Amino acid sequence: xxxxxxxxxxxxxxxxxxxxxxxxxxxxxxxxxxxxxxxxxxxxxxxxxxxxxxxxxxxxxxxxxxxxxxxxxxxxxxxxxxxxxxxxxxxxxxxxxxxxxxxxxxxxxxxxxxxxxxxxxxxxxxxxxxxxxxxxxxxxxxxxxxxxxxxxxxxxxxxxxxxxxxxxxxxxxxxxxxxxxxxxxxxxxxxxxxxxxxxxxxxxxxxxxxxxxxxxxxxxxxxxxxxxxxxxxxxxxxxxxxxxxxxxxxxxxxxxxxxxxxxxxxxxxxxxxxx
Amino acid sequence: xxxxxxxxxxxxxxxxxxxxxxxxxxxxxxxxxxxxxxxxxxxxxxxxxxxxxxxxxxxxxxxxxxxxxxxxxxxxxxxxxxxxxxxxxxxxxxxxxxxxxxxxxxxxxxxxxxxxxxxxxxxxxxxxxxxxxxxxxxxxxxxxxxxxxxxxxxxxxxxxxxxxxxxxxxxxxxxxxxxxxxxxxxxxxxxxxxxxxxxxxxxxxxxxxxxxxxxxxxxxxxxxxxxxxxxxxxxxxxxxxxxxxxxxxxxxxxxxxxxxxxxxxxxxxxxxxxxxxxxxxxxxxxxxxxxxxxxx
Numbered sequence: 001x002x003x004x005x006x007x008x009x010x011x012x013x014x015x016x017x018x019x020x021x022x023x024x025x026x027x028x029x030x031x032x033x034x035x036x037x038x039x040x041x042x043x044x045x046x047x048x049x050x051x052x053x054x055x056x057x058x059x060x061x062x063x064x065x066x067x068x069x070x071x072x073x074x075x076x077x078x079x080x081x082x083x084x085x086x087x088x089x090x091x092x093x094x095x096x097x098x099x100x101x102x103x104x105x106x107x108x109x110x111x112x113x114x115x116x117x118x119x120x121x122x123x124x125x126x127x128x129x130x131x132x133x134x135x136x137x138x139x140x141x142x143x144x145x146x147x148x149x150x151x152x153x154x155x156x157x158x159x160x161x162x163x164x165x166x167x168x169x170x171x172x173x174x175x176x177x178x179x180x181x182x183x184x185x186x187x188x189x190x191x192x193x194x195x196x197x198x199x200x201x202x203x204x205x206x207x208x209x210x211x212x213x214x215x216x217x218x219x220x221x222x223x224x225x226x227x228x229x230x231x232x233x234x235x236x237x238x239x240x241x242x243x244x245x246x247x248x249x250x251x252x253x254x255x256x257x258x259x260x261x262x263x264x265x266x267x268x269x270x271x272x273x274x275x
Numbered sequence: 276x277x278x279x280x281x282x283x284x285x286x287x288x289x290x291x292x293x294x295x296x297x298x299x300x301x302x303x304x305x306x307x308x309x310x311x312x313x314x315x316x317x318x319x320x321x322x323x324x325x326x327x328x329x330x331x332x333x334x335x336x337x338x339x340x341x342x343x344x345x346x347x348x349x350x351x352x353x354x355x356x357x358x359x360x361x362x363x364x365x366x367x368x369x370x371x372x373x374x375x376x377x378x379x380x381x382x383x384x385x386x387x388x389x390x391x392x393x394x395x396x397x398x399x400x401x402x403x404x405x406x407x408x409x410x411x412x413x414x415x416x417x418x419x420x421x422x423x424x425x426x427x428x429x430x431x432x433x434x435x436x437x438x439x440x441x442x443x444x445x446x447x448x449x450x451x452x453x454x455x456x457x458x459x460x461x462x463x464x465x466x467x468x469x470x471x472x473x474x475x476x477x478x479x480x481x482x483x484x485x486x487x488x489x490x491x492x493x494x495x496x497x498x499x500x501x502x503x504x505x506x507x508x509x510x511x512x513x514x515x516x517x518x519x520x521x522x523x524x525x526x527x528x529x530x531x532x533x534x535x536x537x538x539x540x541x542x543x544x545x546x547x548x549x550x551x552x553x554x555x556x557x558x559x560x561x562x563x564x565x566x567x568x569x570x571x
Contacts, residue, residue, distance in 0.1 A: 011375055015376070015379075022390060022448065023389070028405065029401045040410060043410050043412075089294060092291055097287065109558075113554050113558065114303055116502055117505075118504050120546075122546075123533075124539060124543055128309065148302035205392050211396045212508065226394050226508070229397060229512075233403060233512050247400045250394055254394070262388065265392070266384065269391070269452055270452060
């Protein structure tokens with residue numbers, strides 16, 4: 001008994017140390033956001049916290065951060081809704097509406113391959129296509145590219161959840177005269193809701209975080225939060241405190257999701273891999 | 276089941292799949308075809324439209340002699356192997372430890388999720404500040420210990436290692452999560468039997484846990500290696516590929532050639548070769564992992 005307690009203490013201290021390593025950088029930038037440039041440069045540990053960085057970030061003329069934030073919110077929301085609907089419909093069709101075997105096999109293989117390819121390889125042709133039809137620097141092209149980037153993972157994960165719906169339930173509904181749209185609305189969507197919530201949360205965060213495409217397909221007006229942060233870091237004289245404040249605000253969705261829906265995310269992240 | 280319903284289901288089979296297939300065709304298949312065409316042309320913008328000049332396979336012939344690409348490939352391979360090896364080792368032991376504790380498991384898991392969800396560009400920003408040679412916290416801590424500070428991202432022989440450390444911080448939690456889920460799904464009675472038989476912790480790991488975990492470990496390793504070729508955001512912000520070509524990775528070379536230097540045809544050729552090699556690896560990995568999970 002003594003030995004077990006000692007070893008569990010050891011395990012907890014290793015885990016706590018790792019947790020500290022994970023939290024420290026995030027906490028450090030959180031603190032840096034409230035420092036003046038001078039306090040930051042001199043590395044003061046005890047300092048007078050200030051809202052100046054946030055003030056400059058949100059309300060100064062030279063900063064578009066508030067607009068960037070709204071852009072990100074709109075783009076991520078729109079692409080998440082599209083992914084949620086399209087992927088559930090596709091997964092249901094693939095697994096429950098009796099396609100010849102090669103159809104689901106092909107779609108799932110394409111999804112898996114595309115999901116793992118570096119997005120930067122596709123940005124070139126996207127840029128050319130959208131610019132040729134005059135759609136570069138629009139919200140639509142950002143929403144569409146985020147949809148394309150996240151639909152594969154959506155289809156893959158929703159397949160796992162759709163296959164968990166008991167087939168007897170569907171058969172019974174059919175016998176009772178249920179049409180396919182009714183089936184989707186009354187049985188499929190309600191039953192996959194927990195899974196769909198997990199997928200939607202993940203897709204929202206991924207779209208919110210997306211940088212490589214937004215960097216090349218946006219202009220000043222349509223720029224998203226990650227693009228704004230990259231701009232801060234590249235100015236000739238970096239305002240470190242303001243950049244830190246921008247980073248803190250941009251992590252809000254991630255942290256909110258983490259605190260409110262931790263269990264769902266774990267489900268989404270591991271569903272495809274374990275089963 | 277009557278004929279009307281059968282017909283209804285048959286139609287809906289197409290309606291329900293159509294949006295996803297339309298997205299795949301228009302936004303992945305068509306751009307891929309475009310990429311092939313682009314790689315065979317020199318493309319310039321004339322006013323609002325693109326001017327295409329056929330260039331044959333010249334761009335592909337040029338690839339072999341491109342020093343930047345060589346550096347990119349070498350760095351990406353070092354980056355992938357270095358980062359993923361550390362992520363797998365740390366992730367596995369963390370998962371093993373976490374699976375042994377009862378209290379606090381949810382708290383640890385919540386904390387370890389943090390790096391997965393934070394934007395990559397913010398991770399770059401955080402570490403850029405921490406690595407800063409003048410006021411970064413890493414040099415501050417070193418000076419507290421009486422050690423000299425370094426320019427972590429500015430020194431040629433340190434920069435790639437510094438970027439790898441950031442990637443380890445970013446992705447170890449993901450490996451941890453997958454391996455923890457795999458560990459939790461193992462049959463628990465085997466472990467109880469091992470303990471009743473008086474096996475030491477090392478014996479249990481060597482003869483029970485590892486053999487059962489092999490498929491999950493191999494699949495996670497393979498896919499992490501492939502996905503590590505995606506790295507872009509952090510490199511963009513931390514080093515921009517520098518100093519010199521010290522942290523140039525393939526995805527950054529593509530960006531540089533295509534967008535910074537505006538060589539769309541040549542950039543497309545690099546993209547296409549990268550896509551081809553990776554797609555081949557992915558299909559092999561998928562095939563391998565399926566066979567693996569069937570055998571075990």
